[in-house]
Amino acid sequence: MSSSELLTPFGAPMLKHFLFEPGWRNLNQGSFGTYPAPVRDALRKFQDANEARPDAFFRWELPKGLDVSRAAVAKLLHVPTEECVFVKNATTGVNTVLRNLLFKEGDVIVYFATVYGAIEKTIVSLSEMTPVRGLKVEYRYPISDDELVRRFEETVTKAKADGLNVRVAVFDTVVSNPGIRFPFEELVRVCKEQGVLSLIDGAHGIGQIPLDLGKLQPDFFTSNCHKWLFTPRGCAVLYVPLRNQHLIRTTLPTSWGFIPDPNSPATQPSVLPSGRNPKSAFELLFQFVATGDDTPYLCVPAALEFRQTVCGGEDRIYEYMENLAREAGDVVSLALGTEVLQEPGLKPGEVSRQRQCAMATVRLPLAVSDHDSTTRTAYPVLKTTDALAAIDWMQAVMANKYKTLAPIFLHGGWLWVRLSAQIYLEKSDFEWLGGVLKVLCEKVGNREMDEESRGDV
Incomplete structure (x- = not known):
């Protein structure tokens, strides 16, 4: 069997190698990482040898x-x-x-x-x-x-x-x-x-x-x-x-x-x-x-053998993740009516150096200020304490109800969400996430956060 025959297409087909619970969309590789079954097998082998x-x-x-x-x-x-x-x-x-x-x-x-x-x-x-x-x-x-x-x-x-x-x-x-x-x-x-x-x-x-x-x-x-x-x-x-x-x-x-x-x-x-x-x-x-x-x-x-034989090597992985992160940021920001974080003043067609990685950061339509604010937004401006409570609520609902999580954080007077691209994800995963985030932002903005929907995570 040639090396090309061992390759698995990126996106949903790659999920067969990973260990996720059925229905869980792992959109947060950046926080804790994860590893495929062949690496799990290697780990168990070494642990067994140790014992x-x-x-x-x-x-x-x-x-x-x-x-x-x-x-x-x-x-x-x-x-x-x-x-x-x-x-x-x-x-x-x-x-x-x-x-x-x-x-x-x-x-x-x-x-x-x-x-x-x-x-x-x-x-x-x-x-x-x-x-x-x-x-x-x-x-x-x-x-x-x-x-x-x-x-x-x-x-x-x-x-x-x-x-x-x-x-x-x-x-x-x-x-x-x-x-x-x-x-x-x-x-x-x-x-x-x-x-x-x-x-x-x-x-x-x-x-x-x-x-x-x-x-x-x-x-x-x-x-x-x-x-x-x-x-x-x-x-x-x-x-x-x-x-x-x-x-x-x-x-x-x-x-x-x-x-x-x-x-x-x-x-x-x-x-x-x-x-x-x-x-x-x-x-x-x-x-x-x-x-x-x-x-x-x-x-x-x-891990390196998996990345070479199943994924096609480092360069192929980097290219897919960077391109997917760019798509992810664009589709989520479009769904929310906001923008992707990048350096200011880019000309049309100019590539963002700051987005040349596997993560993207998108602004949520939720402004935060403890003082009188002139920020124009579809929703009332949140106080910091309310914003922190909203972060906790949104992340818990994502995990409990939607079986996913994308970190939300406060920066520069707004709430933002961080997206992690990975070889087992594709554009449709982030299109779906954009809809989820839109619903959650509407509930926060309209003061409709519901403890029951938060669930027990």
Whole structure:
């Protein structure tokens, strides 16, 4: 059988490979991801091997399997294997980097207003426990990439003029909310010019957009494999180039691979292999991080094999998802009489760079303000507390009554919905969603939210 004969058409035919409950439309790949049956089978195989011989598995089989998976993910990112390790999720990856850096008085971490909430909380936590403080680049969408980069440069320049040391900048590949592609390539360039460490939170990166870290050369990068690459949860890659590996001396939690300072007191000998082991201290650091289920890490080769043999390869997947996300945004915005979020001032026929990903963000016809507002909308303007209640109600009704969910959130004085394209979805799924959202918006706008229709989710 030729490789082309193994391919499954994208859209509804692809559903046969996935594990969804009958009738469930999975329109939110971006939050938690999912994986096909062949990857589930690989996961069960590794878990069974773990239970069959726990000691042998943890001591010898797991490290070998990790090396195979690290090589596979490194090839996809176009970097050496020794620069890639696994952590549980991108939040852990960002925390691992930031909590390894030694901060001094006057150090700052620059981040952006649309940063993932857990990462902002991480920066605040660090400011409570170390001399570092966070410096936020303020803005709201719609905004152009050029303006984002300009504001970043301006923030760094001003901080330096104020006598501060911009130690590291944290930014996304694709923002979580709104779901929009970020100018991470240009920001890495600016960081290099400014002498600032670049830390890319690529939670929505690997498996959704092409990535060439060998060419880009950020200082640190982390990305969830379980969101878009079809591995089980939790599985994320952490990339640290050789030039920066000396900065990373502990995992979270600190475990047997800890690399102590030469002046630190002696501790118990490590349980990790020693002597003739060819791996670096950085690689061994992440080989065994406390006892847990690391079998999702071992499933990267199975996920990549599915993407190649059943889907036709990475480029084919990226193209389908980007085109579907564009269609999805257009049909939902048409149903609601609103617009898709993108950079302002695009000329007719000009392609939106911010929409070159597998997510689209559409404005709902529901404005939000706690003050007197002149915003023109078909419905009364919501107070923030009412808007938050409406978000909870709409998402619960979607899940309970309609067997789907698309995240709704507040940004820039409006409610928005984030759409995730995926290979098992097609345009008709989003045409259907547009009708559902229109009904829900009408009920919210007319103050007809019904607890009974919310149900018990």
